[in-house]
Amino acid sequence: MMTTIRWLLRAALLFVCAVTIGVFVPRPFFKTDSANAAADKQLEILVLSGAIHTDIAVPINDEVRKSFSFLVKEGFPLADPNARWLVLGWGGRSFYLETPTWADLRPMPVLRAFTLDRSVMHVEIAGDISDKIPGVTPVAIDGREFQHLLDFVSDSFVKQSSAVLPIPDAAYGQSDRFFEAKGYFNALFGCNTWAAGALRAAGLRTGLWNPLPQTLQLSLALYN
Template sequence: MSWRRPVRWLLTLLAVTILLAVAGTFVPRPLWPVAKADDVAGLRHRILVFSNPIHTDIAIALDTETRSRFSFLEDNGMPLGHPNARWIVFGWGGRAFYIETPTWADLKLMPVFKGLTMDRSVMHVDVAGEIVEPSDTVTAFEIGDAEYEKLLAYIEASFTPKDGMIAAIPDTAYGPNDRFFEANGWFSAVVGCNTWTAKGLREAGLRTGWWNPLPRSLTTSLALYN
């Protein structure tokens, strides 16, 4: 009889988690559409949302404005000035899992454990060329000036400066076009990479689900409410 109580609690926890995940997808946030200041003037900025089975990123177009605003990326050796560079891709995640798992073949127990409990966070930034869209993993949105500014400010505020400078974490990049940086906030299974993306998209004037811990939850809610 002693084993039944823990099993019952586990099943209850699983049921509650599933219920919250479903509700988090189909209950929009904000509940009602918000009037956008730039609707009259028209929508002018194109952003992309990348998704894979466990992670989402936000991509912004690389132009004079974004190259200047995120000039610290070039200071850290990222090829913003390359003639084929078109997009800057931003993602937030758990330090151990993000840095130590560039591919599924690199999966280790401790980074997974930290990702499911709590870990320090990092920003991963990549420079990309032409991107084929639409596709199963890329969704585009058009947003106005005010919303675009809020999104850029949100991304910028996610980095943690040290002594007034933002420096890449040494020896952590996957390749020549990307870098990892210290980030604000703590990562967990409840507040993870996809909730960071969802919050950024809400700053950009889009509606997401109330809680989007998984990419499928986020992309489904984006399709429903935008």
């Protein structure tokens, strides 16, 4: 019993050390923005941080409609006149599809999240989102960085002959859809590390490793 407790304590200490290093070692290590770059950052995206998951919301403009026109072809309501934001997330197939709320939590999706699972993209349209809500972090980027972000997200979808692959009958409501995604999900390299990669594609700096929304938020505040 004591051996098991010592092993668990060592594992917890190792995880804490890894997370600390992941936050306080920036990626990329050196800042590359020019001194006057801030004046060009006219576009605002939102980092949406939940208890265990991070989404990225982009304003629906002409660039977004063009970059994600493949969603419209699959019946996604991107042209809804009330839509202001496109909310994008990547995650584990079992946990995402089978756990829409904490009340739906079951052992098997959790087990798959901590081992290895196929991944999916979740897309949703939203109306106005206040940046005063806890967990909503506005980030300013320029047009070139914005397009890099859109390209990163677009490339996360599995495509066949330029068409994405919707998951049949998979949605939380009328305004969202699930699609097949590239890569495999693991809790240590999951939705939050994907979001960090997307933000780095947009020219932002994150921590070296951000497995939790809280560590990603902290690293964004430290380095941008």
